[in-house]
Amino acid sequence: MAYVNSxxxxxxxxxxxxxxxxxxxxxxxxxxxxxxxKTLVLERGRDVVHLKDYxxxxxxxxxxxxxxxxxxxxxxxxxIVDRCYAFSEASEHFFVKDxxxxxxxxxxxxxxxxxxxxxxxxxxxxxxxxxxxxDFEGPARDGFAVDWPxxxxxxxxxxxxVEQFAGISGNxxxxxxxxxxxxxxxxxxxxxxKEIQKRIMAGYKDRDVIIGRCAHLTKPKEVHLQQGRGQCxxxxxxxxxxxxxxxxxxxxxxxxxxxxTGNLTLRPDAVVxxxxxxxxxxxxxxxxxxxxxxxxxIEYSAKIIFVNAAxxxxxxxxLNSTSNRFPNGLGNDSGLLGKYLAFHxxxxxxxxxxxxxxxxxxxxxRPTAVMMPNFRNVYKQETDFLRGYMxxxxxxxxxxxxxxxGDPIGAxxxxxxxxxxxxxxxxxxxxxxxxxxxxxxxxxxxxxxxxGIPQLRISVDYDDNDEKLLKDFLVQGAEMxxxxxxxxxxxxxxxxxxxxDIHEVGGVRMGRDPKTSLLNKWNQLHACPNVFITDGACMxxxxxxxxxxxxxxxxxxxxxxxxxxxxxxxxxx
Numbered sequence: 001m002a003y004v005n006s007x008x009x010x011x012x013x014x015x016x017x018x019x020x021x022x023x024x025x026x027x028x029x030x031x032x033x034x035x036x037x038k039t040l041v042l043e044r045g046r047d048v049v050h051l052k053d054y055x056x057x058x059x060x061x062x063x064x065x066x067x068x069x070x071x072x073x074x075x076x077x078x079x080i081v082d083r084c085y086a087f088s089e090a091s092e093h094f095f096v097k098d099x100x101x102x103x104x105x106x107x108x109x110x111x112x113x114x115x116x117x118x119x120x121x122x123x124x125x126x127x128x129x130x131x132x133x134x135d136f137e138g139p140a141r142d143g144f145a146v147d148w149p150x151x152x153x154x155x156x157x158x159x160x161x162v163e164q165f166a167g168i169s170g171n172x173x174x175x176x177x178x179x180x181x182x183x184x185x186x187x188x189x190x191x192x193x194k195e196i197q198k199r200i201m202a203g204y205k206d207r208d209v210i211i212g213r214c215a216h217l218t219k220p221k222e223v224h225l226q227q228g229r230g231q232c233x234x235x236x237x238x239x240x241x242x243x244x245x246x247x248x249x250x251x252x253x254x255x256x257x258x259x260x261t262g263n264l265t266l267r268p269d270a271v272v273x274x275x276x277x278x279x280x281x282x283x284x285x286x287x288x289x290x291x292x293x294x295x296x297x298i299e300y301s302a303k304i305i306f307v308n309a310a311x312x313x314x315x316x317x318x319l320n321s322t323s324n325r326f327p328n329g330l331g332n333d334s335g336l337l338g339k340y341l342a343f344h345x346x347x348x349x350x351x352x353x354x355x356x357x358x359x360x361x362x363x364x365x366r367p368t369a370v371m372m373p374n375f376r377n378v379y380k381q382e383t384d385f386l387r388g389y390m391x392x393x394x395x396x397x398x399x400x401x402x403x404x405x406g407d408p409i410g411a412x413x414x415x416x417x418x419x420x421x422x423x424x425x426x427x428x429x430x431x432x433x434x435x436x437x438x439x440x441x442x443x444x445x446x447x448x449x450x451x452g453i454p455q456l457r458i459s460v461d462y463d464d465n466d467e468k469l470l471k472d473f474l475v476q477g478a479e480m481x482x483x484x485x486x487x488x489x490x491x492x493x494x495x496x497x498x499x500x501d502i503h504e505v506g507g508v509r510m511g512r513d514p515k516t517s518l519l520n521k522w523n524q525l526h527a528c529p530n531v532f533i534t535d536g537a538c539m540x541x542x543x544x545x546x547x548x549x550x551x552x553x554x555x556x557x558x559x560x561x562x563x564x565x566x567x568x569x570x571x572x573x
Contacts, residue, residue, distance in 0.1 A: 020309040
């Protein structure tokens with residue numbers, strides 16, 4: 001892999017530029033380089049090399065000064081990122097701290113970011129489900145957002161393509177609501193999870209309970225071994241970086257694969273200021289970058305540009321890319337840039353106990369939960385809210401309620417907690433939110449970052465539809481757990497701000513009509529076709545599934561289209 005030295009690098013011209021090195025940016029690099037294009041990947045954060053730069057990957061709890069706990073002073077300085085489940089002493093070096101990159105919250109929004117080569121692909125929860133036809137058809141059928149310009153069958157072969165390379169474990173369940181993929185062997189439910197599965201599916205004909213699908217190598221194939229990756233060890237230390245390559249990340253998979261072609265140039269510490277639009281050529285001709293350390297401005301040119309900076313930053317870059325032709329942001333003829341954001345509603349959860357077999361346990365730390373595809377408003381509108389939610393649950397020992405008497409210290413306490421306690425159940429929701437014009441981002445007129453780039457103003461909130469959906473989950477979840485034989489059922493609304501789901505999408509949505517969307521069916525800007533946006537910003541709606549697999553498939557599809565179009569001469573001056 002070639003690296004740019006900004007002080008010595010003179011030849012700043014490439015076939016393609018990719019902005020961002022996370023999940024979608026890594027895929028763009030892999031596909032473009034594999035098609036023979038000299039490709040520059042720009043990453044605003046530091047370099048992180050697989051294996052070499054995972055300093056905590058094999059440490060034990062006692063190897064950390066605070067036993068892997070975040071010190072109080074760090075918590076107080078970082079109230080936003082501290083709310084993220086994966087933020088710990090072992091992983092804090094992969095997270096953006098609150099003061100380092102400020103933003104403006106018009107409404108509370110917990111923006112979780114990872115600025116380094118690989119981005120949040122080092123930190124993601126690795127849950128990967130395909131969308132179904134109902135998700136792509138939803139906006140047109142239900143009358144929210146705009147119609148997707150593609151359908152499931154357009155993306156299905158690309159789902160297969162990325163699944164085969166990334167390595168996705170799962171079971172073939174034959175569900176219309178959650179299509180099967182090209183899977184590695186699935187993880188296994190434990191004995192209590194299986195019993196709950198059996199009872200729920202016996203009690204409801206429209207609710208299918210299956211083992212989760214995730215980007216972990218349960219049984220590596222040859223293509224994974226060629227990437228230098230090995231079998232997942234079920235350590236559940238993934239956010240430290242995996243030295244085995246057991247889960248998919250840009251660092252362990254797509255970027256090294258792109259580098260093997262000899263066509264990849266990687267430029268870390270490159271803060272993208274804007275995309276350069278040439279008025280005479282009527283196309284984007286390059287990217288303006290500021291060196292993160294020297295503050296030196298540098299310009300790189302290319303025939304095609306992929307924007308994969310993660311949803312909100314991709315919106316920021318396009319909004320800041322102004323010209324006489326596009327005074328309100330690149331490609332923003334419709335005035336919709338930055339609007340119609342969506343996310344996942346994670347507020348609802350339930351806990352319960354289960355009188356399961358006390359002589360049974362389980363092994364390892366399985367990297368996925370049991371899940372239930374959405375069953376609300378699938379075939380028709382049947383509730384007083386739009387769309388629905390995916391449900392996840394786990395059964396563990398020791399469970400909630402496993403408390404010991406006396407002080408939590410000493411040999412007696414140690415002996416007590418060494419024995420498994422009763423079974424505990426945890427159930428959570430992943431609800432679809434409806435894209436709205438009132439959920440938007442824009443550039444601040446007052447605040448700028450340390451490179452002189454306007455800070456992002458975020459105005460995103462829940463609405464009445466989200467509240468109704470949350471209430472339905474809490475009622476239905478409690479009913480399902482009761483039918484499954486659970487006891488001591490307790491419902492919870494975390495009331496957390498949007499953002500902690502880390503599934504924000506939209507702002508540069510795809511569509512058929514340039515008046516109501518910014519991107520066409522190939523993820524090209526309607527008004528500037530040599531610029532492609534294939535990360536979460538491109539999403540027209542959000543579905544109930546985890547989004548990363550769809551980002552990957554959309555990116556692979558668009559990158560192959562772009563490379564072929566370039567070779568046909570479609571992007572020449």
